[in-house]
Amino acid sequence: xxxxxxxxxxxxxxxxxxxxxxxxxxxxxxxxxxxxxxxxxxxxxxxxxxxxxxxxxxxxxxxxxxxxxxxxxxxxxxxxxxxxxxxxxxxxxxxxxxxxxxxxxxxxxxxxxxxxxxxxxxxx
Numbered sequence: 723x724x725x726x727x728x729x730x731x732x733x734x735x736x737x738x739x740x741x742x743x744x745x746x747x748x749x750x751x752x753x754x755x756x757x758x759x760x761x762x763x764x765x766x767x768x769x770x771x772x773x774x775x776x777x778x779x780x781x782x783x784x785x786x787x788x789x790x791x792x793x794x795x796x797x798x799x800x801x802x803x804x805x806x807x808x809x810x811x812x813x814x815x816x817x818x819x820x821x822x823x824x825x826x827x828x829x830x831x832x833x834x835x836x837x838x839x840x841x842x843x844x845x846x
């Protein structure tokens with residue numbers, strides 16, 4: 723059974739930083755592209771960042787460019803999201819996702835497995 727478990731969420735003041743991690747129980751983790759999405763109350767789930775299996779390609783939503791950084795450690799089956807200069811509008815539940823696609827990684831349907839999410843709250 724595939725499990726993706728996010729951690730690292732919490733409460734932070736605007737301008738602060740958080741580092742989210744996702745541990746994957748995928749035996750072939752290195753073959754999966756990994757993504758981060760978020761969902762704020764009353765809003766649709768939206769793309770944050772993605773990274774291909776070899777870390778050769780990284781993709782970010784426009785509003786995250788320069789503030790967020792995605793990385794992965796295939797030896798540890800983990801993917802991380804470093805979030806800097808956080809804003810109150812970054813408040814959301816952040817989800818980790820895994821899929822075998824290597825293109826169009828901003829689309830939810832490209833992912834096969836999802837974690838339960840971790841709450842990030844940014845206070846003004």
